[in-house]
Each structure stands twice: as C-alpha cells, then as structure tokens.
Amino acid sequence: MYSQQIIDRFKNPKNAGSLRGANGVGKVGNAACGDIMKMYLKISDEGIIEDAKFKTFGCCAAIASTDVACDLIKGKTIDEALKVTNKDVFNILGTMPAHKIHCSVLAEETIRDAIEDYYKRREKANKAK
C-alpha cells in the first residue's frame, strides 16, 4: 500500500521537531479530519530558507510528506519555495494510495502558510520600527 520511500521517511524523518528562532510558522488541517501539519522556517534577511522543521499529527503519508516538503525548500529562496507543489512531494515519495494524495497537498499548503506567516511577522516588525 505504501512505497518504501514513504515507510523510510515515516520511520526516520529527517526534519521532525520544532525550530528555535523560527521566523515563519505555518499550520494547516485539523485533528478531526486526521491531519495537522505544522512547519517552522528560519528565513535569512536575504530571503533564503536556512532551515525547516515540522511537527505532524497524521498518518504515515502525512508525516512523510511534511518531511519531504522541508527538504524541498531548505536552502531555497522564498520564491523558489513557493514554486514547490504537491507533485514534487509526490514524485519523491513514489506511489501513494489515492486517498492519501491530499497529504501531499496539505504539505504544499503548509509551506505557503509558513511563508505567509513570515511575511506577516516582517510587516508587523516593520510597522513597529
């Protein structure tokens, strides 16, 4: 049912945990539906994503998808990160059961939500100045 890539990522996620000093935090989903994804980003003044971590409540595919999503945006500029889609996540994880594809979509949404949070925080900080 699950590809070996999903199982491996699920078993040993590389990017699990929270991130000290994160300046962009995204969260999508709800527990009643079975998935909550939270992503922590550390974005440099130059707009480079220096680090990304996640915490996920959900199935194997959800955990593996957020882990892969972190990998896909690390070291990238914000613009590049915004171009990452669920298909990129999907391509790395290999075959996914049809009813789990929404996990990769949620991972994409989490990236966008975290970046949006980063912009909001920056705007707020600028106003404060």
Next chain:
Amino acid sequence: MRKVYLDNASTTYVSSEVLAEMLPCFNTIYGNSSSLHGFGREASAIIDRARDRVAHAINAQKSNEIYFTSGGTEADNWAIKGIAHAYANKGKHIIVSSIEHHAVLDSCKQLEKEGFEVTYLPVDKNGLVNIADLLHAIKKTTTLISIMAVNNEIGTIQNIKAIAKTAHEYGIIFHTDAVQAIGAVKIDVQDMEIDAMSMSAHKIYGPKGAGALYLKNGVRIENLMAGGNQERAKRGGTTNVPAIAGFGKAIEIAVRDLSINQQKLKTVREYFITKVKERIPYIQVNGHPHQKINGTVNISFDMIEGESILMLLDLEGVAVSTASACTSNSLEPSHVLRAIGVPDELAQGSIRFSFGKNISKSDVDYTIDVLEKAVAKLRGISPITKAGRK
C-alpha cells in the same frame, strides 16, 4: 523479528483441527453435494454433519434452520434485505443500531433507496442500546429489528434477550449479527429468542468464505442468491464443502473451549489494560467497562493518529488495526466511536487490539514495550500538546 498478531477480530488463522477436517474435502470427498451419485452423497453427508454441528453450537431447535452462506456479510445482507422484503406487505420500517457492521448498515441504505424507512438507534457511551429508545422507535409498520450481539470495534455485548423479547411483544422479527459473539459469549438462540442470526467461520479459527444464517422455522425470507436448489432452495450456488466442513468443526471447538479461552483472555485483557495505563498517559479505553468480550480492547491515544501507531507497531512485527479492517481505507473516524461519543480528534488515534487464544504473556509484554515507544515517538513530533504531558 518477533511477530505478534493482535488482529483476531479481523480474522484468525485456521486451527490444525479445523484444517484436518477440511483437507479431505479438496481432493478426496470432492463431489458436488447436490449430485445424486456416491461422490455427491459423500459431500452431502459432510454438509449435513457441519449443519448439525452449527445447529448444536447455537442450540437451534432443528438443523434445517441453518443456511450456509459465503460468510457474515452475506448472512447480514440476506437477513436484512430478505426479511424486509418478505414482510414488506406488512410494513416497511426496520430498526437497527447505529454501531452495526457496514454489512447491515449498507444493506439498510439500499432498502432506504427502495422506499423502506430505517431507524438507526443511538447507543450510550458504553455502546449499549437502550430498551426505552427501542420502544420509542417501534411503529405499526416495523417488521424487523437487527442489533448486533457483540460490537466488532469495542466488544460491547448487547442485552440481546431483552431486545428480542421487546421485538416479540410487538410481533417484530429479531435478527442479530453474532459474528463477533460466537466463541466469546454463550449463544442459545432458543433461550435468547433469536429469529435470525448471522455467523462467520473465519473469526473462530475456521476458513474465510464460510458462514451461516440461522433462520428460525416459520420466519419468511426472500432469496438473495438465485440459481439453484441448494440450501433447501433458499440459497443458490454450489456448496463450498471444504469451507463449510471447516466452519462446522470450528464452531464446535469454539463452543467447547469457550470458557477456558475466555478465562485466559480475561487475564490477558486485564493485564494489558493495567500495564498500558501505567506506562502510557493520555489514553482512553473505549467500550463497556465489564459487559464486553475479553478478546477485544479498543484504546484511544490522545494527540496522535491511529494509522501511524499501527504502522510503527507493524514495523516492529505487531499487527493491530485502526477501528475495523473494513473501514481502514476511509478517512472518516469510526462510526462506532462517534456513536459512543468519542470526539473525532480522539477517535482518530484509536487502535483495536484483538487477542487470539494462543497469546502468550511475553507477546503481550513485547507489545506494550513497542507500543510505549511508538506512542512516545509520535507524540514527540505531534503539533498537539497538552500541558503537563509526560
């Protein structure tokens, strides 16, 4: 790697005694039991013996009240649709509980499309149907009440006799899905006043593909399977001799060993729950505190999701299930846990452990170790937190 199978409510292995009963039916006694010749008569004798064994196991008055089917799902489909149709001229209302197996619920949905009216009774937080609710639901047009004897997800045992008596006071037929009850609780169809009952072989160390509907003589039913005179012209299709032979043997053993198995499973269950509660915080054991079968334990683990628990356990060789195997491809939380009031969020983190008769203490201990680690790992990466959480 150690392998521990804790999904016996989904299916069991075929016990060696049962297998021995089945094997000759594949290549020695291979006749079609409907054939008139010697080969057929030999096969027919096997079926007769299996029928007697099933009838005896549930204390049916006569063996001809047992109709073999392909399993519990067919028996449920047949009972619900067949009885509803047979009595449609009297009324088109049936009553079931909201925690029935999907074989019953989906049959009801089909009937609703045909114009039947179905009442889905609520259950209390322990999973029990309330007789007052049942009385309230009964109408002049009610022809059938179907309430499962034991729930497949939480193991709650219904007050079947009281429900059956209530049905009969109003001249209503009573059916029960006893798939999870056989071998776990004593079933006496005469004493319990059951009119129709679904059974399955593969939950009691018998083969997949065999089951039966008990139908009390005098209760009318419309056929589900057309195409032959098998099962006294009520269920067409060549008789599955090996599987039915196995079913007969399996149910005989299940009833013979019921009390010894249950005693053992009760000890296992209590030990397991005590240890899990000691070692893992933020859990909830679902189902009735004592009116439940011993083999099934349903636990909700807060802050984490069930399938990921299942997969981590599986990676360590422990097989469990989330809710029921039949619905594991769905994203919706279990309809049973919803019905007993478990919030969706908590229901998402629920696991059913169902113990088999050969479970060992070391397997239980291993499971608890693996479970504790899995839960800790998943809570470590969960975005949901509780203050003061371990």
